[in-house]
Amino acid sequence: MVKLCSTCNKERAALRRPKTSCFYQALEDEVHRTIVSSRLFTRGERVAVAASGGKDSTVLAHMLTLLNARHDYGLDLFLLSIDEGISGYRDDSLETVKRNEATYGIPLKVLSYEELYGWSMDAIVRQIGTKNNCTFCGVFRRQALDRGAALMKADKIATGHNADDVAETVLLNILRGDVPRLAAQRLTHETAWVEGSPWQSTHTLICSHAPPLPT
Ligand SMILES: Nc1ncnc2c1ncn2[C@@H]1O[C@H](COP(=O)(O)OP(=O)(O)OP(=O)(O)O)[C@@H](O)[C@H]1O
Numbered sequence: 001m002v003k004l005c006s007t008c009n010k011e012r013a014a015l016r017r018p019k020t021s022c023f024y025q026a027l028e029d030e031v032h033r034t035i036v037s038s039r040l041f042t043r044g045e046r047v048a049v050a051a052s053g054g055k056d057s058t059v060l061a062h063m064l065t066l067l068n069a070r071h072d073y074g075l076d077l078f079l080l081s082i083d084e085g086i087s088g089y090r091d092d093s094l095e096t097v098k099r100n101e102a103t104y105g106i107p108l109k110v111l112s113y114e115e116l117y118g119w120s121m122d123a124i125v126r127q128i129g130t131k132n133n134c135t136f137c138g139v140f141r142r143q144a145l146d147r148g149a150a151l152m153k154a155d156k157i158a159t160g161h162n163a164d165d166v167a168e169t170v171l172l173n174i175l176r177g178d179v180p181r182l183a184a185q186r187l188t189h190e191t192a193w194v195e196g197s198p199w200q201s202t203h204t205l206i207c208s209h210a211p212p213l214p215t
Contacts, residue, residue, distance in 0.1 A: 032067050041156065043074035048154035050145050051079040051100060051108070053093025056160030058100060064158060065104040078152065079104075082144045083112040084137055085120025111148045113140055 003013040007022030015023045035041060049064055051057045061079060068075045081097045084090050094110065101108040114120045117140065125133050149157050 028063065028067065028070075031063050032071060035067065035073075041073055041075055044076070045155040046076040046078070046153060048080040048109075048145070048149045048152060048157045049077055049106070050157055050159045051081045051097045052160070053081070053090075053096035053100075054160070056162055058096065058160075060158060060160040061100050061104055061106070065106060077106045078154075079106055079108040080145060080148045080152065080154070080157070081108060081110045082141050082148065083110055083114075084141065085113050085122055086137075087122055109148060109152055111144055111151070113144065116140075116144055116147060 005011045005013050005022050007025055011024075041047065047064070049057070049061050051061055064075070064077055067073065068077060079097060079101055081094060083094060097108060097110070112120070113124075121133070121137055121140075124136055128136070145157055145159075
């Protein structure tokens with residue numbers, strides 16, 4: 001027999017959670033509580049939602065538009081997408097971002113490496129080969145998001161980084177023995193705020209370290 005969500009009593013149950021049973025409600029409440037308790041936004045701010053077309057940033061776009069309307073944050077949201085110029089990869093996900101623009105009714109700005117740097121990622125790989133190309137791509141993407149946000153007069157950038165991404169970065173830094181980066185990561189983890197990093201002052205990290213829900 002199909003088990004229904006014991007909170008809304010309509011949707012099919014997707015997950016059994018130790019403290020609450022309705023996953024959507026619990027997640028929305030947790031994100032809202034993090035936004036409020038960490039004072040992530042101020043009324044009237046313009047927020048660039050960094051949209052890759054992947055699951056995390058699509059959930060982020062959904063969540064921010066939903067909570068902005070529900071709790072009247074008064075934010076001016078738009079989607080910011082970076083086209084690295086990787087044929088067969090980013091062109092597909094950009095189609096998803098365009099669908100998100102229509103679904104969530106917020107404007108989309110797409111900026112390409114080609115426009116910003118005069119180089120697409122495909123051209124860079126032709127030049128440097130495939131070794132270390134992810135490092136180039138990541139550094140360029142962070143700067144591209146910063147430049148795009150400045151161009152669009154955004155006050156903050158929201159990204160879909162989550163606890164898994166944080167764990168992955170911490171583990172990689174341990175394996176590399178990179179102590180200064182580990183310390184910076186701890187700051188990010190504890191305060192959900194990146195300062196003095198390549199993200200510069202506009203960057204706000206939305207992560208999943210909300211306090212536990214009351215029982
Ligand atoms: N091309 C891009 N354009 C805009 N934002 C991006 C882009 N790539 C990554 N981001 C932002 O950085 C976050 C982390 O990116 P990462 O490459 O680690 O992918 P991810 O964790 O799989 O997330 P997603 O599922 O959203 O792709 C994304 O959630 C998104 O907010």
